[in-house]
Amino acid sequence: MCLDIKTITLEKDFLHILKGKATKKERSQFFESLAHNSNLKSEFMAFQKIWVLNNMKYRSRDKKKIKKSFNRFWSDINTSYSLYRRIWPTLSTAVALLAICLIVSNLLFKDLFFTSVETFTISSPKGNISSVELSDGSKLWFNSGAKASVTVYNHDKITVELNGEAFFDIPHDKNREFIIEMGEYSVYDLGTQFNLKYDKDNQLINLSLFEGEVAFKKGENNLYSDLLPGEALNYNIKNAHKTVYQCDKDYITAWKHGKFVFIDQPLIEIAKELEEWYDVTIEFGNGELKDDLFSGVIKRRTSMEHILKVLQLTSNLNYAIDYQKDGSCYVIFE
């Protein structure tokens, strides 16, 4: 059998893509070209098929890993069914309500220079995000419902006790420590940008790093300090389970820009948010819909009708809006 160089190059390119070695740009270009070349597309599809079949047949993870993953499965089904979605739980609960018009309060604490230890607390009311700029140039954003107590010691140390979700943009300063405390856990910042969410009720910590480095600690013990920019860490305090995965800054910080972010969120939870946000009552005509999962990013200034239409278009949900004489409004999902 004879093979010319060109076709082998093609297989090499295919492998490059399938093995995940291509850059984002290469991938994007490659799939764009497939969209316009059905011949190439079916070649690649066949190639991928063989690749996947082969992996299915001959690859397996190591025995310990399988055992561990089975144990997770077994404990999940025997505790609560709702626990099994571990990847984004913090984010989906983090999506709290922001005001239609975002009230951003810029507090400047210039006076901090003249005192040795100064503490202030900041809380972001439901429906608002707040931001603060500290004397050293650090910028902090707090998502709706977040509370924090900030203490500045002699310009060389700043601590933030956090409950809720916040975004940090901290300039590097080797003479100043910046520590965020969540109960006995803490994040040491070394000049970075990151998003941190502490869900005290569910005992979950989610740390997404965008620039620089951070160290995640429990008391004095270093739990994790290898997080790279573009990665996020999920930490479950109850079972000390940690997951590291790739994250997307635009996505995670969407709340900062006044957007609803839903990631695999059941309709019942989305309904709760819409109820609070638009001051309506939502009823389910069809109970099965409650568990339908939705993902998406929607501007909070969008009208309720528009959001409902989006939900309708992307699923088999139907809705009816019922305006009452007393001005209240009912939405029925069916």
Added chain:
Amino acid sequence: MDIDLQGVISGKKRAFEDIYNKYFDLLFYLAVGYVNDYTRAEDLVHDAFIKLWERRKDLYSDSNVKNLLYTITKHNCLNHLRQQEIIAKNCRDYLIPELKYRQEALDNFANSFEDVESLLVIVERAIDNLPEDIRMVFKMNRFENLTYREIASKLDVSPKTVEARISKALKLLRVELKDYLPLAQLMFWFLR
């Protein structure tokens, strides 16, 4: 090893562990192949097993558990890709061609577990038909999980040669197996 269906229906740990060990990785590599995200893929297959657990009481004595798992996994992956596409529309539209392709490709993948099994037999046969030197390199890489470098040092050839042989093997397989592509793909040829 047969599936202990009664054990599955009555929720026995042993029965679930058996099917888990037997099918999880296979389904996992299917999911990885099309979803391209290890953590996600694991969760999607995990969800399929949870669904099986939740629905175990609806199974009959002749239910095809492996096909059920296969179908749920495929459905979960398609659903996931569809959701990703909706998300991407808002802030990452450069991902859309890839996500559209992935959905189409996965949709075109075997319709049932029986199809997977017969395809596997065909692939196997095609591998056996490869020229000797190419087959050896291919098997070392695919079945023994050796890297190109390891194979190169074992066979005393350059890693480039190994890479070329693997590419050749895949090319030959693709040509050999093109008759088994689903009709939908062949239709393109007639419609063009």
